[in-house]
Amino acid sequence: MIRFETLHERLLAVHGPQSWWPAESAFEIMVGALLVQRTTWHGASTAVQMLRRAELIDPVRLAQIPGSALEPYVRSAGFYRIKAVRLRKMARFVVDEGGMEALQARSTASLRPALLQLDGVGPETADAILLYAFDRPVVVVDAYLRRLSRRLLGSPSPPADSDLRSWIAVALPDVPSLNEFHALVVAHGKSDCVKQPRCARCRVRDLCQTGSDAL
DNA sequence: CACCAGGGTGGTT
DNA sequence: AACCACCATGGT
Numbered sequence: 001m002i003r004f005e006t007l008h009e010r011l012l013a014v015h016g017p018q019s020w021w022p023a024e025s026a027f028e029i030m031v032g033a034l035l036v037q038r039t040t041w042h043g044a045s046t047a048v049q050m051l052r053r054a055e056l057i058d059p060v061r062l063a064q065i066p067g068s069a070l071e072p073y074v075r076s077a078g079f080y081r082i083k084a085v086r087l088r089k090m091a092r093f094v095v096d097e098g099g100m101e102a103l104q105a106r107s108t109a110s111l112r113p114a115l116l117q118l119d120g121v122g123p124e125t126a127d128a129i130l131l132y133a134f135d136r137p138v139v140v141v142d143a144y145l146r147r148l149s150r151r152l153l154g155s156p157s158p159p160a161d162s163d164l165r166s167w168i169a170v171a172l173p174d175v176p177s178l179n180e181f182h183a184l185v186v187a188h189g190k191s192d193c194v195k196q197p198r199c200a201r202c203r204v205r206d207l208c209q210t211g212s213d214a215l
Numbered sequence: 216c217a218c219c220a221g222g223g224t225g226g227t228t
Numbered sequence: 229a230a231c232c233a234c235c236a237t238g239g240t
Contacts, residue, residue: 039238040220043239044221078220124222
């Protein structure tokens with residue numbers, strides 16, 4: 001198993017700085033995290049801009065209007081009916097908890113369970129919100145990272161999420177590193193080289209222990 | 216045309 | 229605990 005510091009450096013060299021999360025506010029990141037689920041950033045970003053133009057990137061305003069009235073704005077993100085409802089619920093949560101400032105003041109230990117209780121917010125989305133909206137040193141474990149780790153280990157099944165979390169937390173403990181690392185993992189997971197049987201130019205490929213498969 | 220994209224939920228075995 | 233169907237648009 002290579003060190004995660006090394007993996008981070010290699011991914012950075014291949015894909016370049018990712019500069020996540022593109023947003024104008026912490027609440028917009030929460031909105032984007034919900035909208036981007038199981039879809040492309042393009043579709044989610046379009047929806048975010050629609051909401052922006054309507055000045056709906058605001059917990060109070062978003063909590064007021066019914067979910068059905070929200071659907072036209074988030075249509076481009078797919079799953080627009082449930083996402084509209086979940087978005088309104090999330091906005092209501094923020095309002096009920098006293099706003100984004102009040103949430104920012106809370107500890108990660110109390111914030112994470114609260115986020116996980118939200119409809120449509122699972123482990124990955126909760127951790128992405130904690131890292132990108134609230135600047136907490138959290139490891140985001142997604143399908144790309146599991147696949148990457150499995151190939152690096154050369155094992156048929158990926159390591160447990162808890163193991164991944166602890167390994168990475170030790171190697172990349174600070175918020176900027178964790179921020180960039182998750183973005184790089186996604187960028188690499190999406191890149192063409194992982195989808196083709198043979199990759200001619202991917203310089204990350206030699207990190208694979210078995211050498212039989214691209215990362 | 217089929218396939219997939221920065222997941223999560225609820226039901227079934 | 230491990231599957232499964234479902235959610236739905238937009239790009240390739």
